Amino acid sequence: MVTKSLQSIRGIHDGLPDDVRRWQRIEDVARATLTRYAFSEVRLPVLEPTELFVRSIGEETDIVSKEMYAFTDQGGDHICLRPEGTAGAVRAYLQGGLTRSGIQRWFYMGPMFRRERPQKGRLRQFQQIGVEMFGAAGPVEDVEMLAMAHAFLEGLGIPDLQLQVNSLGCSVCRPAYRDQLVAYLQERADTLCETCNERIDKNPMRVLDCKVTSCQAKLGDAPEMLDHLCDGCSAHFSDLRQGLDALEIPYIVNPRIVRGLDYYNRTAFEIVTDKLGAQGTVLAGGRYDGLVSELSGPATPAIGFAAGIERLAMLLDDVALERPDLAIVAIGDEVLSYSLKQAADLRQAGLCVVHCGGGGARRQFKMADRGYVRFVAVIGEDEMQAGKVTLKDMASGEQKLVKAGAVVAEVQAAS
RNA sequence: GUGGAUGUAGCUCAAUUGGUAGAGCCCCGGCUUGUGAUGCCGGUGGUCGUGGGUUCGAGUCCCAUCAUCCACCCCA
Numbered sequence: 234m235v236t237k238s239l240q241s242i243r244g245i246h247d248g249l250p251d252d253v254r255r256w257q258r259i260e261d262v263a264r265a266t267l268t269r270y271a272f273s274e275v276r277l278p279v280l281e282p283t284e285l286f287v288r289s290i291g292e293e294t295d296i297v298s299k300e301m302y303a304f305t306d307q308g309g310d311h312i313c314l315r316p317e318g319t320a321g322a323v324r325a326y327l328q329g330g331l332t333r334s335g336i337q338r339w340f341y342m343g344p345m346f347r348r349e350r351p352q353k354g355r356l357r358q359f360q361q362i363g364v365e366m367f368g369a370a371g372p373v374e375d376v377e378m379l380a381m382a383h384a385f386l387e388g389l390g391i392p393d394l395q396l397q398v399n400s401l402g403c404s405v406c407r408p409a410y411r412d413q414l415v416a417y418l419q420e421r422a423d424t425l426c427e428t429c430n431e432r433i434d435k436n437p438m439r440v441l442d443c444k445v446t447s448c449q450a451k452l453g454d455a456p457e458m459l460d461h462l463c464d465g466c467s468a469h470f471s472d473l474r475q476g477l478d479a480l481e482i483p484y485i486v487n488p489r490i491v492r493g494l495d496y497y498n499r500t501a502f503e504i505v506t507d508k509l510g511a512q513g514t515v516l517a518g519g520r521y522d523g524l525v526s527e528l529s530g531p532a533t534p535a536i537g538f539a540a541g542i543e544r545l546a547m548l549l550d551d552v553a554l555e556r557p558d559l560a561i562v563a564i565g566d567e568v569l570s571y572s573l574k575q576a577a578d579l580r581q582a583g584l585c586v587v588h589c590g591g592g593g594a595r596r597q598f599k600m601a602d603r604g605y606v607r608f609v610a611v612i613g614e615d616e617m618q619a620g621k622v623t624l625k626d627m628a629s630g631e632q633k634l635v636k637a638g639a640v641v642a643e644v645q646a647a648s
Numbered sequence: 649g650u651g652g653a654u655g656u657a658g659c660u661c662a663a664u665u666g667g668u669a670g671a672g673c674c675c676c677g678g679c680u681u682g683u684g685a686u687g688c689c690g691g692u693g694g695u696c697g698u699g700g701g702u703u704c705g706a707g708u709c710c711c712a713u714c715a716u717c718c719a720c721c722c723c724a
């Protein structure tokens with residue numbers, strides 16, 4: 234056990250080789266997929282002015298009101314560790330002067346920070362792959378966005394995922410619907426659970442997917458956003474569905490998908506699994522047409538999503554370790570320098586090589602075996618004089634004397 | 649933030665009604681010093697999460713604290 238003072242901060246975990254191998258797999262597939270849709274990677278700050286999130290996410294949200302790592306730095310500035318990526322992306326879009334540069338398609342990957350109570354699939358520092366598109370109103374772009382998210386997860390080969398879509402309406406139709414919903418809920422407030430009563434004011438749409446069964450029983454005839462969309466939103470949503478159908482992307486309409494953050498409108502979607510307990514959402518996003526102007530930019534439609542790398546990693550099959558091609562076993566101190574040079578040359582030629590450090594042959598072979606190397610090159614006095622190595626195939630146990638210059642070809646021929 | 653479970657060697661776990669800790673795996677070394685996976689022998693390694701308390705005596709009881717896990721809240 235590590236003593237308390239040397240432990241990492243609660244909910245902030247290390248990425249050890251087994252973890253990082255999985256993360257890289259996810260990142261590689263993401264890069265490949267997103268790039269094919271003409272998205273460009275951006276790298277944005279982890280530290281941002283606190284005000285950015287207060288203005289974009291909303292002061293009342295849990296994220297801003299109690300989950301941000303916010304502090305004052307030595308110069309008296311209010312800064313924080315980003316709790317999500319979209320606000321920073323919008324900030325960068327505006328600050329970079331890209332509002333007249335046509336549609337921007339961006340993606341990024343990196344850590345986000347939220348001071349929540351940790352549990353499975355929920356960390357205080359976690360990584361997201363975020364995607365944002367600025368300047369396109371959809372619905373074609375919405376379809377492509379969903380298709381891209383789908384293609385990404387298909388590429389990872391994670392089974393049993395479900396895409397759920399909804400429309401959150403817009404500034405035209407949502408306020409009226411919201412009023413109607415609140416009125417409906419207030420009539421039944423005394424029959425709803427405590428948290429639902431709090432939600433009536435804070436986020437009434439959240440009441441609809443309350444997990445308490447007694448609440449669910451009371452809400453069978455509750456009004457839903459989808460039945461109250463304005464003409465524009467309604468057309469947008471049906472075009473979205475048409476597009477998904479055309480691409481044969483399976484999905485269900487879940488009228489109870491809600492977004493916690495204030496800036497979302499119209500298309501909202503989640504990709505969920507039932508294998509992660511309460512943290513089943515593996516990717517989520519939606520349209521946020523109002524945010525750019527909210528942050529003092531020109532009215533600019535936008536849509537994006539974020540995928541949780543750690544959550545995806547938990548769904549991934551074991552990712553095979555990259556095995557070293559070859560281990561160098563040096564017999565006798567007089568060949569050490571020569572063997573080091575051989576190792577360096579083989580690496581130069583592209584092989585992954587481990588030098589076993591000399592000493593007893595038995596010890597070195599054990600080391601090679603535990604390192605799962607495919608071949609061992611034994612170099613002793615005789616081999617050095619002859620300019621050869623004894624090359625042993627660790628799987629078959631066969632070995633033969635080959636010229637030093639032929640090792641690369643031998644190893645590559647076997648793979 | 650709320651509720652619950654857990655916390656003994658690097659890992660997975662034992663330790664009878666409280667009497668000052670064991671196993672397996674891993675790791676390291678050896679089995680005549682140029683050959684590994686199996687085998688045999690040996691070895692390192694724990695202030696029983698941490699800090700208090702009860703007791704002649706606590707891994708074993710009580711309290712606090714930290715961390716992990718689960719659910720709620722919320723979310724990727």
